[in-house]
Amino acid sequence: MKPHHLVAVMIAVGALLASPEHAFASQEFPGIVQSDWGLAAAPDCIVCHQSDAGGMGTSTKPFSRSLQREGLVELNDGSLHTALAALKSQMVDSDGDGKSDYEELLMGGDPNDGPGQMDFPVPQTGCAVRTPPIAADGSAQTWFLSLALAAMLVRARRKR
Amino acid sequence: MIWRALLVLAFIVAFPSRAHAYPWMIRHGYAQCVQCHVDPSGSGPLTAYGRAMGEVLLRTRYKWERNDDKGAQLGNFLFGTIPLPEQLDLGGQARAAYYITKIEKTAVDKQLLWMQLDGQAAFHAGPVVAVGSLGYAPHAALGAALTHGPDSNLVSREHWLGAYLDEDHEMLLRAGRMNLPFGIRTIEHNLWVRTGTRIDLNDTQQYGLSAAFASEHFRAEVMGIAGSLQIRPDVFRERGYAGYAEYIPVSRLALGVSSTIVHVKLDEQLLRPEWRHAHGLMGRWSTPWDPLVVLTEWDYVLESPQYVARRKGVVGYAQADIEATQGVHFILTGEANNVSTTSAPPSWAGWLSYAWFFAPHADIRVDNIFQSIASSGSQRTNALSLVLQAHVYL
Numbered sequence: 014m015k016p017h018h019l020v021a022v023m024i025a026v027g028a029l030l031a032s033p034e035h036a037f038a039s040q041e042f043p044g045i046v047q048s049d050w051g052l053a054a055a056p057d058c059i060v061c062h063q064s065d066a067g068g069m070g071t072s073t074k075p076f077s078r079s080l081q082r083e084g085l086v087e088l089n090d091g092s093l094h095t096a097l098a099a100l101k102s103q104m105v106d107s108d109g110d111g112k113s114d115y116e117e118l119l120m121g122g123d124p125n126d127g128p129g130q131m132d133f134p135v136p137q138t139g140c141a142v143r144t145p146p147i148a149a150d151g152s153a154q155t156w157f158l159s160l161a162l163a164a165m166l167v168r169a170r171r172k173r
Numbered sequence: 174m175i176w177r178a179l180l181v182l183a184f185i186v187a188f189p190s191r192a193h194a195y196p197w198m199i200r201h202g203y204a205q206c207v208q209c210h211v212d213p214s215g216s217g218p219l220t221a222y223g224r225a226m227g228e229v230l231l232r233t234r235y236k237w238e239r240n241d242d243k244g245a246q247l248g249n250f251l252f253g254t255i256p257l258p259e260q261l262d263l264g265g266q267a268r269a270a271y272y273i274t275k276i277e278k279t280a281v282d283k284q285l286l287w288m289q290l291d292g293q294a295a296f297h298a299g300p301v302v303a304v305g306s307l308g309y310a311p312h313a314a315l316g317a318a319l320t321h322g323p324d325s326n327l328v329s330r331e332h333w334l335g336a337y338l339d340e341d342h343e344m345l346l347r348a349g350r351m352n353l354p355f356g357i358r359t360i361e362h363n364l365w366v367r368t369g370t371r372i373d374l375n376d377t378q379q380y381g382l383s384a385a386f387a388s389e390h391f392r393a394e395v396m397g398i399a400g401s402l403q404i405r406p407d408v409f410r411e412r413g414y415a416g417y418a419e420y421i422p423v424s425r426l427a428l429g430v431s432s433t434i435v436h437v438k439l440d441e442q443l444l445r446p447e448w449r450h451a452h453g454l455m456g457r458w459s460t461p462w463d464p465l466v467v468l469t470e471w472d473y474v475l476e477s478p479q480y481v482a483r484r485k486g487v488v489g490y491a492q493a494d495i496e497a498t499q500g501v502h503f504i505l506t507g508e509a510n511n512v513s514t515t516s517a518p519p520s521w522a523g524w525l526s527y528a529w530f531f532a533p534h535a536d537i538r539v540d541n542i543f544q545s546i547a548s549s550g551s552q553r554t555n556a557l558s559l560v561l562q563a564h565v566y567l
Contacts, residue, residue, distance in 0.1 A: 067323075071323055073441075075444075078441070078442040078443070078444065079442075081442050082442050082443070089274070089282060089284075090279065090280065090282050091274055091275075091276035091279045091280075091282045091556070092276075094276065094278070094279040095276060095279075095546075095548075095554060099548065133439065133444050134406050134408060134409075134439070136404060136405070136406075136409045136441050137321065137404070137405045137406070138315040138316065138318045138321070138326075138403055138404055138405070139318045139319060139320055139321035139322075139326070139403060139405075140318075140319045140320070140321075140402075140403060141402045141403070141405055
């Protein structure tokens with residue numbers, strides 16, 4: 014194997030090794046809410062996220078923002094335990110409907126649908142110049158692989 | 174040449190480079206950052222001189238090694254295998270960490286994190302300098318994301334264009350996305366003083382216009398902040414200023430002040446307009462006992478959202494870095510933080526860390542962190558963390 018082939022292979026392997034670990038801890042969050050607050054069932058992802066797909070940066074519902082205010086950090090189970098305990102002890106009412114988040118979830122309600130909740134924009138990240146949507150499952154890796162393949166193709170063309 | 178350039182670019186992107194920021198280099202008389210970094214306030218791409226110092230002063234030297242110029246060439250980009258033109262500085266860094274955290278009354282939490290996988294480049298043409306970084310973040314770093322995924326994003330932490338206003342390169346005017354000039358630039362971005370002031374080297378850079386000055390006894394920078402264009406919509410962007418000034422009476426002592434005030438139309442969590450202040454003092458001292466360097470920063474933080482309670486208080490740290498032998502560091506850090514909406518007692522933390530720059534372009538680090546976090550009333554929550562890090566730069 015020639016040196017430039019070796020480098021290309023290293024790039025490809027590196028890109029694969031750097032593959033994302035999909036929301037490995039956040040997937041446990043609904044279960045933690047259920048157990049810490051003694052709920053009959055785990056709440057849906059949309060109690061915090063904009064959709065059931067979840068994902069970082071989409072956790073913007075009032076209930077989630079209250080948790081974040083109490084120190085919730087993505088992928089950190091311990092911070093969720095701490096934040097849940099704080100919300101429960103302070104009887105936080107994220108949507109301003111007069112019932113605490115704890116009471117609402119205990120009764121199977123939604124802590125985000127009260128009159129105090131307005132339609133605020135959802136923060137988004139990424140380059141402001143709009144580009145084609147990128148799959149949430151780690152498509153940045155394809156940039157690295159494409160780069161390596163392009164280098165190999167250019168090299169092959171030069172040989173001809 | 175094209176394929177080589179592509180391969181080099183791909184290599185530095187896929188196998189990273191990071192903002193070095195080792196303020197304890199004042200031990201060697203480097204109170205300024207500008208000798209070793211293109212950014213006059215530190216971190217980011219290294220200059221050729223900085224690379225040489227990394228090899229000569231930063232890492233452990235062994236008896237069997239050459240101590241001449243050829244030995245020092247190992248510090249160059251890709252270990253000196255690819256000579257770079259004088260106008261170009263390239264770098265790349267990878268930093269991985271394995272976290273084990275135990276918070277009182279909760280299960281142990283373990284995580285493997287890729288903290289940095291970045292490539293960096295600086296190009297010089299006469300008085301003009303351009304700097305850019307491009308990397309991959311498997312998770313987090315959303316504030317620096319170029320792509321729009323919830324994770325697995327391409328990131329660019331900084332990209333700016335500048336011009337030196339004098340022949341000695343003491344004054345630099347620049348525009349673009351930059352690290353905010355505030356406090357001590359350190360790689361420990363999870364210190365409370367960094368999270369509390371919302372200013373770190375991770376992903377809190379902002380776009381703006383900055384003027385920096387660095388001379389033998391004084392350095393300063395002030396930046397007008399236009400917000401992070403990588404966060405949308407506009408209501409979530411911070412606007413204001415940040416700056417610091419540092420006096421260096423002797424080469425082993427630096428004393429400074431920092432200040433920032435920004436306004437955001439909509440705080441992401443409170444959903445209200447908010448003014449954010451931080452103003453503080455910082456110091457770096459290489460003590461008469463050569464192995465010991467002391468660093469400290471204390472900031473008053475005030476966050477004032479509309480209609481709801483203000484968060485205010487003091488956050489800071491003091492750190493003793495003891496370099497037992499070249500490249501081997503024992504680091505003792507104490508932190509305190511009482512920034513809160515209530516008059517809760519302060520939280521405090523202690524770090525016991527060990528870092529070894531054991532080979533060219535490589536180091537490992539272990540942090541033991543104990544935190545006692547004050548909550549409502551007289552309650553406290555204790556947390557213990559073990560962080561293992563490995564870092565490689567090209």
